[in-house]
Amino acid sequence: MTELTELGVKAIRDGVAAGDFTAREVAEAHNVAVAAAGELNAFIVTTPDHALAAAEKVDADRAAGKQLGAMAGVPIGMKDLFATQGVQTTAASHILEGFTPEYESTVSQNLWNAGAGMLGKLNLDQFAMGSSNETSYFGNVISPWRRKGADGFGGNADLAPGGSSGGSSAVVAARIAPAATGTDTGGSIRQPAAFTGICGIKPTYGRCSRWGVVAFASSLDQAGPMARSVEDCAIMLGAMAGFDPKDSTSLDLPVPEWEANLSADLRGKKVGIPKEYRMEGTDPEILESWERGKEWLRDAGAEVVDISLPHTKYALPAYYIIAPAEASSNLARYDGVRYGLRELPNGAGLQDMYAATRAEGFGDEVKRRILIGTYVLSAGFYDAYYNQAQRVRTLIARDFEKAWAQCDVILAPTTPTAAFALGDKMDDPLAMYLNDVFAVPASLAGLPAMSVPAMLNGEGLPLGLQLIGKAFDEQGVLNAGLAIQQRAGFDAKPEKWW
Amino acid sequence: MSVDQTTVAKIASLARIKMSEDELARMAPELSQILDWVEQLGEVDTSQVEPMTAVIPNTLRLRDDVIDADPLTGGDRRDAVLANAPAAEHGFFGVPKVIE
Numbered sequence: 093m094t095e096l097t098e099l100g101v102k103a104i105r106d107g108v109a110a111g112d113f114t115a116r117e118v119a120e121a122h123n124v125a126v127a128a129a130g131e132l133n134a135f136i137v138t139t140p141d142h143a144l145a146a147a148e149k150v151d152a153d154r155a156a157g158k159q160l161g162a163m164a165g166v167p168i169g170m171k172d173l174f175a176t177q178g179v180q181t182t183a184a185s186h187i188l189e190g191f192t193p194e195y196e197s198t199v200s201q202n203l204w205n206a207g208a209g210m211l212g213k214l215n216l217d218q219f220a221m222g223s224s225n226e227t228s229y230f231g232n233v234i235s236p237w238r239r240k241g242a243d244g245f246g247g248n249a250d251l252a253p254g255g256s257s258g259g260s261s262a263v264v265a266a267r268i269a270p271a272a273t274g275t276d277t278g279g280s281i282r283q284p285a286a287f288t289g290i291c292g293i294k295p296t297y298g299r300c301s302r303w304g305v306v307a308f309a310s311s312l313d314q315a316g317p318m319a320r321s322v323e324d325c326a327i328m329l330g331a332m333a334g335f336d337p338k339d340s341t342s343l344d345l346p347v348p349e350w351e352a353n354l355s356a357d358l359r360g361k362k363v364g365i366p367k368e369y370r371m372e373g374t375d376p377e378i379l380e381s382w383e384r385g386k387e388w389l390r391d392a393g394a395e396v397v398d399i400s401l402p403h404t405k406y407a408l409p410a411y412y413i414i415a416p417a418e419a420s421s422n423l424a425r426y427d428g429v430r431y432g433l434r435e436l437p438n439g440a441g442l443q444d445m446y447a448a449t450r451a452e453g454f455g456d457e458v459k460r461r462i463l464i465g466t467y468v469l470s471a472g473f474y475d476a477y478y479n480q481a482q483r484v485r486t487l488i489a490r491d492f493e494k495a496w497a498q499c500d501v502i503l504a505p506t507t508p509t510a511a512f513a514l515g516d517k518m519d520d521p522l523a524m525y526l527n528d529v530f531a532v533p534a535s536l537a538g539l540p541a542m543s544v545p546a547m548l549n550g551e552g553l554p555l556g557l558q559l560i561g562k563a564f565d566e567q568g569v570l571n572a573g574l575a576i577q578q579r580a581g582f583d584a585k586p587e588k589w590w
Numbered sequence: 591m592s593v594d595q596t597t598v599a600k601i602a603s604l605a606r607i608k609m610s611e612d613e614l615a616r617m618a619p620e621l622s623q624i625l626d627w628v629e630q631l632g633e634v635d636t637s638q639v640e641p642m643t644a645v646i647p648n649t650l651r652l653r654d655d656v657i658d659a660d661p662l663t664g665g666d667r668r669d670a671v672l673a674n675a676p677a678a679e680h681g682f683f684g685v686p687k688v689i690e
Binding site: 191192193194195296297298311312337338340341343344403405406409410412413420424427428429430431432433434436440441442443444445446447448450451454459460462463464466467470476477479480481482483484485486487489490521522525536537538563 | 593597598601602603604605606607608609617620621623624625627628630631632634636639640641642643644645646648650651653660662663667670671673674675676677683685686687688
């Protein structure tokens, strides 16, 4: 029998339902893999008992002949940005170290209701701010992938698993979890998925409830699944999504039957290729993967058309005003009074306590973004920075609206390069930000977007392709992703060294 | 437009983050670099567009005007609310003395 840790969401769920193995056996196998992967530093806390308890319930329900949920028997990793009742939730920050929620986030509760169990809370960039998982208070996550250094150089350098969902991408790629939750504010699901050769989808803004998700930039934050196939993403997204009255921006729409409606037949569909994504400095191998992607979609019956998204180059600077502005407001709640860390120097008053707590509790990148956000929202600068950025955001959304007159889905690279080494970009915040150049426009427009693995580059590292769809059309994104998956035949996985 | 160390100190004070002179000296050029880069948004003609307010058109809902309509987010949860407080006393959040 195949090792249980090699199986994806669908294979586990169907195997448990068919009685090929028990949910408990699956949970145990994954708990062992989790315990053996300490070197990756992907988990902040592990919760083997949670996974076992969920599995036992599924096995008991099956024995009793009860209907099993869409994720029944599937143990998953939970990004430590989701509040989990009774289990520490930190957002990878010192300021929330020890915080143990009294409630469960809607998305995680939906997954438990569907029969999933939790292997542990996954490491991430602090407050989801970063693209390499190097800003966590709990240390870097190390990618399971390594370069194949033909010349003997760089072969063993620790690589970034991407960020901010770096713990999620690392464990799914390393066959430690069949799937994990991610959140995407400006690429935090898609970029790590691309870096590690897995799939990840950010749905339309509002599909997944933000209730109980530690807030970064509320107008952009969306949860989504990360898994090793398009089908697994479709199943898990279906379990995560749904209307939630506790989130004022939750979409009051039925959740489509994404899994049942998957089809790689793209006849009659048009795929847009945005010319502005062909940027200077993009890795030639990334461009090659893009060319292959076009061929694959043509082969699936789609017509490939050139389109223009003229404001693309302004998306990233607009994002780096809007996201820090919202973050500076959202993170004002960490004050040493209601939860988390408190620093109270001798004789300090309330204001000193706030400032000391936040100095001690936030990492450098979080401080940088709070300061930028505070600056662009401050009197005298609000209009020039924040309002201008929100106007540009309107133009970016309008670019996509116009493009939909010509195409049904957009194909682009996910990232401008393959995974870089840890430490490569930490001294230059701007170089780090530029890694999300292809991911951010869809975030600003609230559109569903997915990364699927396309190929390995010359160094043996995965490259991802991105599909962007119309609002509410996750199905179109998933279907195009499936067409690529079937033709790319990507089955590479990292060689185990941990 | 770049920000100098004095400006960063003022922003840090507004954001209630205590920063040493060393940190301010390190942060000022980093923030300047980022702010210089976002300046390029000034090139875009936005005279004819409104700032975005909602990325997906949606209407805000009102909940039923009932006490504790949703027991999870309603009242009567004092102990749960205080459970993670660094200093909870007598059913309240404790803070340093604010009145001399």
